[in-house]
Amino acid sequence: MAKDLSSADGAPLTDNRNTALTALTNARVGLGRVGASMPTTEVLKFAYAHARARDAVHADFDAETLARELQAIGLGSFSARSAAPDRMTYLRRPDLGRRLADDDRERLAAIRGEGVDIGIVVADGLSATAVHVNAVPFLAALVPLLRGAGLSVGPVTFVHNARVAVGDEIGALLQARLVLVLIGERPGLSSADSLGVYLTHGPVTGRSDAERNCISNIREGGLIPPLAARKAMWLVTESLRRALSGVALKEEEATLIGTAAEA
């Protein structure tokens, strides 16, 4: 039991974290109070976490560095922009983030080849930080698995100011059997670098979210990239085998995981 530092004269309480509570949850419990208010240290800790999340939302997407890192693991890439001209427009116009800028669509259409099994899109989404930190470790684990299974992988398409659905248009242009979209998730105060991966079979503009599968919270401290890659490989294999993605695949996944847990 923590020592009670309260004082009869109402002096500020600065060291009264209630450890009986804080040990049980990551929620901000047992903070103590100064009068009615939050102690200075807690106000500043909160502000720091919020600042980190804000910076992640507004960070510039450094596709050039990522392109060099992917080159090192044998992946070519292509850099594009969504139809959202800048970050502030992107945040308010999800529709623009879901499609490519016109000139990039033409450039991508011009370089497409014979079609590929797997199209890969890396989008900044709501956290470029998440992509900077986690995209390469994830792909470094996944691409050997894909190639080992005899699947062809197209050039990675980087998209600035993009939402998940931009992968439908890109996948269709690449004539990919399925598309994987790696995207920065909405940052929370406790995690500003969480990556999501969305799988869509038969990508074509107009697919609904119910037709996708998602692996979320990919980061050190969450689902670590190598494990996420193995999960993605399972989803890719099953999606191609059954020629579908989305809710139907998700239900089967739940059953398989349930069976594994019982075994």
Added chain:
Amino acid sequence: MTYRIIAGGTLWAFADLKQLMAKATPLRSGDVLAGVAASSAEESVAARMCLADVPLKQFLTEALIPYEADDVTRLIMDGHDATAFRPVAHMTVGQFRDWLLTPAASSAVLSALAGGLTPEMVAAVSKLMRNQDLILVARKCRVVTRFRNTIGLPGTMAVRLQPNHPYDDKRGIAASIVDGLLYGCGDAVIGINPASDNIAVLSDLNHMLDEIVHRYDIPTQTCILTHVTSSIAMIEQGVPVDLVFQSVAGTQKTNQSFGVTLDVLREGRDAALSLKRGTVGENVMYFETGQGSALSAGGHHGVDQQTCEARAYAVCRAFDPLIVNTVVGFIGPEYLADGKQIVRAGLEDHFCGKLLGVPMGCDICYTNHAEADQDDMDVLLTLLGAAGVSFVIGVPGADDIMLNYQSTSFHDQLYIREVLGLKRAPEFETWLQRMGLTDTAGQLTHHGFNHPLLTILEAS
């Protein structure tokens, strides 16, 4: 019917009431996204001038969403109380605003009027109001509801204790509950947003909350904020459910996207009533709403998001809820872009709900990709406190680690009580004093870390 007005030497025309309402709405990103916003600041004010001249009666004949196409429109039109409407039946929207601001529109008069107002009338008048008008009129409205305590009495504000946990860990949840109770929170409800939708997990959480409330004889109610059909299933299995929760919206199509119909809501309410768990009243429903949900679900019919939101309150009031709250900044900057838009929307929602007779609270909140921060939340909390908000949310440190957004903290509610002298629900206030957590003035005592409530942790 076309609406026209000459302003500043220009003839402004609006194709119908729906378009007029949308263009008269103070700017927000969701209406721009939907393509229904005014194309200039001047057009927006011209639309407000034009709307001010529209008779309130017009809303009874010109439906914004067709009667045949939408069960919420039918609920509104069929449930309209013409007798209650009579005192304002001759007014235009502008005259209605002027009257609302006078002493003639007293608390008693406004209570009697509520059934005669439609959400569209209330939304329309709100569009003509400045923030101070929204506060002044809402403050006069009395909406009092009861289950195990009394919410909405003048001079009081309740708090929902929101002890969420990313994977529903019972000890983690218990720690947040104890923390909140020690700060005097929880009179609106102790309500968990579960991560799971598994009935066994939800039932377990319900039993845990029931045990806490009964072991410590706390005059409050609990709720697991899961889909109404899950609550019905639990009630059928004998699980102790106090309040039945559901997110609702202002159009049939949006409610369909939530997987609910008015009939399902009725079943949920009947199921909760059958348990007779309330001790001082029978308000058994808890609803949440929020501007932008209709557009997000593709169910807005070209109606502006604030009017869609007001229509949601017509759904709520049909089921005599204990509490309703707008989760005002949760949906993201594509609907409410920044602190200014969130503050405005919070005041509009509270005003519209109260005028319609709904026990309106607010989750004063934002996400990290909106242009807002805790300072904006302080502004809205202070304004809503002045407006007489029925309840606000209390989350440990304002940081919800399950839903990943920021709301108001246990400390925030203490702040507004101190500044405005707001009391808790009286039954809960008495309990806090009995437990030695507050003094006779309602101030928190220095109880230290060995309060008997900490035994909740051992039981969980």
